[in-house]
Amino acid sequence: MNKILTMILQRFGLGLVTLFVVSAIIFLGVEFLPGDIAEALLGQGASPENVAALRHKLGLDVPAHTRYINWWSNVLQGDFGTSLANGRDIAGLIKIRLANTLFLAVVAASVSVPLAIIFGILAALYRNSLYDRSVNVITLGAVSAPEFLVAYILILYFSVTLGWFPSLSNVDANTTFLERLHRVALPATTLTGVILAYMMRMVRASIINLLASAYIEMAHLKGMSKLRVIVKHALPNAWAPISNIIAISLAYLVVGVVVVEVVFIYPGLGQLMVDSVSTRDIPVVQACSMIFAGTYILLNLSADIVSICTNPRLLHPK
Amino acid sequence: MNQEQALEPGSESRISPARRSKTQNLLRELWKAPITAKFGILVVFVYGFVALFAPFLTPYGEAEIVGPEFALWGEPFILGTDGLGRDMLTRLLFGARNTVGIAFITTCLAFLIGGLTGLFAAIYGRLFDQVASRIVDVLMAIPQLIFALMLLTIFGTSIPTLVIVIAVLDATRIFRVCRAVSLNVVVLDYFEAARLRGEGIFWLCIREILPNIAAPLLAEFGLRFCFVFLMIAALSFLGLGIQPPTADWGSMVRENSVLITYGDITPILPAIAIAILTLGVNFLVDWFLHKSSGLKEGH
Numbered sequence: 095m096n097k098i099l100t101m102i103l104q105r106f107g108l109g110l111v112t113l114f115v116v117s118a119i120i121f122l123g124v125e126f127l128p129g130d131i132a133e134a135l136l137g138q139g140a141s142p143e144n145v146a147a148l149r150h151k152l153g154l155d156v157p158a159h160t161r162y163i164n165w166w167s168n169v170l171q172g173d174f175g176t177s178l179a180n181g182r183d184i185a186g187l188i189k190i191r192l193a194n195t196l197f198l199a200v201v202a203a204s205v206s207v208p209l210a211i212i213f214g215i216l217a218a219l220y221r222n223s224l225y226d227r228s229v230n231v232i233t234l235g236a237v238s239a240p241e242f243l244v245a246y247i248l249i250l251y252f253s254v255t256l257g258w259f260p261s262l263s264n265v266d267a268n269t270t271f272l273e274r275l276h277r278v279a280l281p282a283t284t285l286t287g288v289i290l291a292y293m294m295r296m297v298r299a300s301i302i303n304l305l306a307s308a309y310i311e312m313a314h315l316k317g318m319s320k321l322r323v324i325v326k327h328a329l330p331n332a333w334a335p336i337s338n339i340i341a342i343s344l345a346y347l348v349v350g351v352v353v354v355e356v357v358f359i360y361p362g363l364g365q366l367m368v369d370s371v372s373t374r375d376i377p378v379v380q381a382c383s384m385i386f387a388g389t390y391i392l393l394n395l396s397a398d399i400v401s402i403c404t405n406p407r408l409l410h411p412k
Numbered sequence: 413m414n415q416e417q418a419l420e421p422g423s424e425s426r427i428s429p430a431r432r433s434k435t436q437n438l439l440r441e442l443w444k445a446p447i448t449a450k451f452g453i454l455v456v457f458v459y460g461f462v463a464l465f466a467p468f469l470t471p472y473g474e475a476e477i478v479g480p481e482f483a484l485w486g487e488p489f490i491l492g493t494d495g496l497g498r499d500m501l502t503r504l505l506f507g508a509r510n511t512v513g514i515a516f517i518t519t520c521l522a523f524l525i526g527g528l529t530g531l532f533a534a535i536y537g538r539l540f541d542q543v544a545s546r547i548v549d550v551l552m553a554i555p556q557l558i559f560a561l562m563l564l565t566i567f568g569t570s571i572p573t574l575v576i577v578i579a580v581l582d583a584t585r586i587f588r589v590c591r592a593v594s595l596n597v598v599v600l601d602y603f604e605a606a607r608l609r610g611e612g613i614f615w616l617c618i619r620e621i622l623p624n625i626a627a628p629l630l631a632e633f634g635l636r637f638c639f640v641f642l643m644i645a646a647l648s649f650l651g652l653g654i655q656p657p658t659a660d661w662g663s664m665v666r667e668n669s670v671l672i673t674y675g676d677i678t679p680i681l682p683a684i685a686i687a688i689l690t691l692g693v694n695f696l697v698d699w700f701l702h703k704s705s706g707l708k709e710g711h
Contacts, residue, residue, distance in 0.1 A: 112550060112553045115550045116550065116553055116554055119554070120554075120562060123562065123563065123566050231448070234691065234694055234698075235691055237694070238638065238687055238690035238691040238694050239683075239686075239687040239690070240642050240645050240646060240649070240662075240683055240686050241646070242646070242665055242683055243665075243680060243683035243686070243687055246665070246669070246672055246680045247680065249672055249673075250672055250677065250680070254672065254673060254675045255675065261672075261673060345555070348555065349555040349556070349557045349558060352557060352558075352561075352650070353649065353650065356650055357669075367558075367561060368561070368650050368652070370565075371561050371562075371564060371652055372651060374565055374568075376565060379561070379562055379565045380562075383554070383558050383559075383561070386558040387555065390553070390554070390555045391553055394553070
């Protein structure tokens with residue numbers, strides 16, 4: 095057990111280091127700006143006094159490393175500073191948006207993960223059949239399509255033609271849970287479609303990889319049914335790669351929400367980030383990037399840890 | 413490797429017919445290719461043709477306002493016009509040149525950066541390898557789209573920035589692949605021999621390593637192109653990539669998205685154009701990987 099614990103702690107430490115380096119890149123990237131934020135904000139016609147005043151107001155007159163440390167200590171206290179565009183408190187702005195984004199991601203994940211495992215196993219079970227080949231072509235198609243194509247096709251069919259779901263997913267604090275589910279149906283389906291295809295292909299591949307092993311052949315020769323061989327013998331050993339795939343897909347989901355939120359004008363973090371990029375509201379972009387990057391690193395870290403924990407060779411060291 | 417293959421019963425047919433020229437071999441392979449691969453080849457050729465000859469295929473200019481706004485399909489505007497009265501079909505054709513062209517240039521640049529550093533890391537090892545690998549680790553820890561959005565905020569949105577930002581971010585993936593496949597070659601005896609002969613670094617890269625890693629790199633090029641292409645399309649769709657009035661498939665979808673609510677499919681045509689190209693390239697790569705992993709032709 096000890097060996098695993100040290101390994102997990104090691105990975106965790108590595109994750110923390112990465113997070114710090116990433117935060118430094120996000121924070122110090124702005125230093126490469128020709129001039130600085132104050133000059134960029136005020137434009138070319140600004141007088142030197144005005145620039146100096148704004149610089150002081152934004153705290154730009156202290157050296158970068160002090161600012162970086164201050165920024166971290168503020169972030170740890172839940173303070174991301176204020177937006178340049180409208181002067182609002184970023185933490186408050188982000189809190190609601192983040193909750194919305196997480197809701198969307200959780201709905202999409204809870205639909206796509208079970209489906210991916212079931213369809214993946216079926217494709218492995220009936221491999222090289224018509225089902226498997228058509229699934230292969232369809233999933234490759236889904237992986238190749240840009241997210242907004244899937245989104246607009248869904249809108250065209252389910253919202254315009256059938257009128258079942260709204261094409262705009264505007265939710266606010268007063269929206270009830272069921273209403274919320276109804277409104278995120280299309281964005282969640284889009285996300286599901288995009289990651290389902292990828293996950294399914296990987297689940298299929300990792301099970302088929304195992305089917306070549308000797309113990310599977312033995313099980314076949316015993317006269318076991320195909321389904322039983324896969325569920326009882328192949329699947330337990332496939333959990334490690336599969337859970338890894340799930341974690342990576344979820345990490346992808348975190349990024350995929352950006353485009354989908356924009357299509358459906360869903361008030362999530364991705365939408366906020368895109369808006370802030372176009373107004374060059376740097377503190378908000380920094381805060382959003384930190385949250386996205388942090389979630390991404392966390393999910394990749396858990397993928398690592400899960401694959402360590404599900405590896406019998408590590409669980410029972412000689 | 414070749415001997416083993418020659419002993420397999422299935423490969424006899426490939427050896428027995430005396431001499432076929434390289435072109436004949438190529439044509440034969442194409443003829444035998446599965447339908448998906450043929451579809452891929454067709455798509456790549458059509459897109460390439462349209463990209464090269466876009467101005468000759470349509471009477472209108474790329475950003476020329478030629479008619480009323482949001483005209484319906486029919487004569488003289490086959491696919492109607494957009495919100496400013498520009499011909500949709502014309503913009504779709506020019507989009508092939510702009511979107512695909514920029515994605516192609518970006519991928520080439522990414523390969524130049526990632527491929528060279530990957531090769532050097534594999535050959536030199538030690539410090540250079542360590543430093544480059546750690547930098548790549550950190551860069552890959554940030555989701556690509558988010559990183560691109562951040563960098564575009566800092567450097568502003570213009571086509572050169574877009575190309576450089578995406579090329580650098582994508583070079584990290586290419587670095588990993590290139591380093592991994594080159595490491596397999598670097599440990600072989602013939603490479604050791606070349607090094608002891610005192611060959612220069614460029615000879616080592618181009619004459620010793622590259623011919624042996626060409627197949628996986630070519631497949632990687634196809635896949636990377638798809639990623640870059642989709643990324644540029646997504647950024648343009650978000651309004652942060654290729655800027656108007658340049659015709660571009662991603663931003664065309666966004667500009668005309670109002671029409672969707674009226675049940676008009678015109679706005680998703682550029683998105684379909686994107687999907688068909690990525691699908692075609694994916695099919696092609698699939699087939700190519702299958703070919704190059706199974707039977708490697710000796711010279």
